[in-house]
Amino acid sequence: xxxxxxNYYDLVYDLVRxxxxxxxxTYGTVANALALGSARMVGWAxxxxxxxxxxxxxxxxxxxxxxxxxxxxxxxxxxxxxxLESEGIIVKDNRIQNFKSVLWTPDDWQ
DNA sequence: GTGATGACGCAGT
DNA sequence: GACTGCGCCATCA
Numbered sequence: 168x169x170x171x172x173x174n175y176y177d178l179v180y181d182l183v184r185x186x187x188x189x190x191x192x193t194y195g196t197v198a199n200a201l202a203l204g205s206a207r208m209v210g211w212a213x214x215x216x217x218x219x220x221x222x223x224x225x226x227x228x229x230x231x232x233x234x235x236x237x238x239x240x241x242x243x244x245x246x247x248x249x250x251l252e253s254e255g256i257i258v259k260d261n262r263i264q265n266f267k268s269v270l271w272t273p274d275d276w277q
Numbered sequence: 278g279t280g281a282t283g284a285c286g287c288a289g290t
Numbered sequence: 291g292a293c294t295g296c297g298c299c300a301t302c303a
Binding site for chain 1: 283284285286287
């Protein structure tokens with residue numbers, strides 16, 4: 168993997184880092200905002216976010232259903248839920264409750 | 278170069 | 291509301 172080659176990964180990381188505290192975003196929203204064309208690319212980018220710097224709050228990125236699909240990629244499967252709950256987000260059965268209210272989009276950037 | 282996989286999304290049922 | 295099938299693009303074997 169090239170190190171000096173800035174892929175769309177950095178675009179994903181930067182956008183995710185803009186997500187405010189207590190808010191979450193979806194892969195589809197990020198993919199649409201960056202015009203990646205596929206939400207899979209966002210997931211693939213976050214797959215390497217652990218080597219990014221500064222660290223990316225990947226726990227704030229969930230799928231369209233508000234499900235913590237990527238929790239297994241964290242240090243512990245429960246870490247993602249713990250972090251979200253720590254930010255005041257209610258998580259039940261691996262899904263964000265009141266998801267629509269905590270959902271953040273680039274349009275809310277302002 | 279081909280086939281399979283993946284932190285997904287959408288339309289149809 | 292939940293499940294299934296298909297499509298999307300990049301990376302790996």
